[in-house]
Amino acid sequence: MPTLEEEPLLLSSPSCIILRSSNPIMIPAFRRRFPSATTVFIWALVLLAFTASYITLVDPGSSVEKNVRSSAHVTRANGLSVLVTGAAGFIGSHVAIALKNRGDGVVGVDNFDNYYGRSLKETRRDLLELNGVYIVDGDINDSRLLSMLFDTVEFTHVMHLAAQVGVQYAVENPYAYVRSNVASLVTLLEQCKSAHPQPAFVWASSGSVYGVHNKVPYSETDRVDPPDTIYASTKRTGEEITHTYNRLHGLSITGLRFFTVYGPWGRPDMAYFSFVRNILQGEPITIYRAKNRVDPAREFIYIDDIVKGCVASLDTSGKSTGSGGLKNGSAPYRIFNLGNGSPVTVPALVAILEENLKMRVEKDVVDTCGDGDDSFAYVNISLAERELGYKPTTDLQTGLREFVKWYLWYYGKPLVEDSNV
Numbered sequence: 001m002p003t004l005e006e007e008p009l010l011l012s013s014p015s016c017i018i019l020r021s022s023n024p025i026m027i028p029a030f031r032r033r034f035p036s037a038t039t040v041f042i043w044a045l046v047l048l049a050f051t052a053s054y055i056t057l058v059d060p061g062s063s064v065e066k067n068v069r070s071s072a073h074v075t076r077a078n079g080l081s082v083l084v085t086g087a088a089g090f091i092g093s094h095v096a097i098a099l100k101n102r103g104d105g106v107v108g109v110d111n112f113d114n115y116y117g118r119s120l121k122e123t124r125r126d127l128l129e130l131n132g133v134y135i136v137d138g139d140i141n142d143s144r145l146l147s148m149l150f151d152t153v154e155f156t157h158v159m160h161l162a163a164q165v166g167v168q169y170a171v172e173n174p175y176a177y178v179r180s181n182v183a184s185l186v187t188l189l190e191q192c193k194s195a196h197p198q199p200a201f202v203w204a205s206s207g208s209v210y211g212v213h214n215k216v217p218y219s220e221t222d223r224v225d226p227p228d229t230i231y232a233s234t235k236r237t238g239e240e241i242t243h244t245y246n247r248l249h250g251l252s253i254t255g256l257r258f259f260t261v262y263g264p265w266g267r268p269d270m271a272y273f274s275f276v277r278n279i280l281q282g283e284p285i286t287i288y289r290a291k292n293r294v295d296p297a298r299e300f301i302y303i304d305d306i307v308k309g310c311v312a313s314l315d316t317s318g319k320s321t322g323s324g325g326l327k328n329g330s331a332p333y334r335i336f337n338l339g340n341g342s343p344v345t346v347p348a349l350v351a352i353l354e355e356n357l358k359m360r361v362e363k364d365v366v367d368t369c370g371d372g373d374d375s376f377a378y379v380n381i382s383l384a385e386r387e388l389g390y391k392p393t394t395d396l397q398t399g400l401r402e403f404v405k406w407y408l409w410y411y412g413k414p415l416v417e418d419s420n421v
């Protein structure tokens with residue numbers, strides 16, 4: 001049986017083989033391999049260069065941080081530093097560009113979900129990059145990602161626009177709404193709560209919280225229950241959760257009840273968008289009608305007006321008082337209706353689109369069992385006018401003309417069939 005000294009090959013490292021050898025002529029060989037100071041220096045440089053290129057090329061974290069820092073660069077005096085969630089979305093992309101263009105630092109985050117296809121979101125991302133806004137491709141349910149963002153940038157404000165939208169899809173997939181509109185909201189609020197200093201928080205609630213049996217016009221002080229959809233329930237829950245964070249942790253909160261926002265780069269799942277698609281394709285559209293032949297009406301708000309409301313909300317938000325989770329006095333809690341105070345029926349909307357496109361469309365009118373209350377949105381916007389200087393200026397004819405122009409530019413005419421818009 002070999003002794004340890006006679007069995008050097010059982011050891012894995014070549015240098016150990018040499019050291020453990022009892023053969024005296026191996027010792028000089030080991031010494032010969034001992035590198036000079038110059039060699040060590042050269043190897044150290046090589047190692048350093050290799051590590052640096054590894055970090056840059058392989059570890060995306062550091063290049064993401066670099067982009068985040070550069071995107072957050074503020075170029076005007078007293079500019080804001082804003083994290084925009086849902087930045088590849090319809091409202092988020094417009095708000096992010098508006099902020100960047102006036103010199104605020106803006107960092108976007110978006111999970112590029114597939115609800116209405118990724119392609120339009122990716123084009124919006126390209127547009128944002130051209131305007132100097134970087135979007136992190138990630139999920140705000142990911143608290144490690146949020147920590148990285150907050151460690152990299154001291155945000156003065158969070159503009160939270162990421163959400164699972166769509167009223168109908170909630171019937172099919174309610175979990176998506178709970179995950180995006182409730183769980184993600186809490187993850188983000190937790191991050192804001194712990195930040196030093198805490199940012200002010202402005203976020204997208206919805207006009208749909210007014211529920212089934214509300215009086216019109218809707219005012220912020222009205223009761224808003226019961227919600228008539230899961231989407232509305234999750235937005236209402238968000239209002240309650242943000243209120244709790246405001247009371248417990250001193251976060252400045254502004255909730256914006258958006259009504260039916262439309263315009264260029266809009267959402268393909270919304271009625272006005274799909275109506276244009278159908279008109280151009282020569283396909284019929286469905287118009288829902290409530291009990292007693294009541295035509296549903298909506299407050300359609302042009303995107304530029306909504307952007308002004310969002311920016312004014314950031315500018316007037318007031319400060320959060322807490323720091324690192326501890327409250328130091330009360331902070332503002334605000335809710336605003338962002339509508340325009342003049343409802344339009346769906347058939348009237350369709351007539352404007354037909355006029356713009358100079359085409360007629362076949363209409364399938366479907367009577368629903370709704371009593372009409374939930375189909376009629378009429379909004380009191382006086383609070384937003386007073387506190388935010390909010391004043392929508394784009395009428396539906398003008399706004400839809402702009403939308404149609406954009407649609408024809410973006411998709412071309414005749415429309416190429418493409419479900420992944």
Ligand SMILES: O=C(O)[C@H]1O[C@H](OP(=O)(O)OP(=O)(O)OC[C@H]2O[C@@H](n3ccc(=O)[nH]c3=O)[C@H](O)[C@@H]2O)[C@H](O)[C@@H](O)[C@H]1O
Nearest residue numbers: 165166167206207208259260270271272286287288296346
């Ligand atoms: O936060 C919100 O408040 C929501 O606003 C928007 O919801 P809504 O105002 O309901 O818009 P939208 O679907 O465009 O339907 C408009 C009208 O057309 C009618 N409608 C719809 C489709 C159709 O085929 N026919 C039809 O008549 C329909 O019955 C309705 O009367 C967003 O879509 C939603 O994601 C969410 O952001």
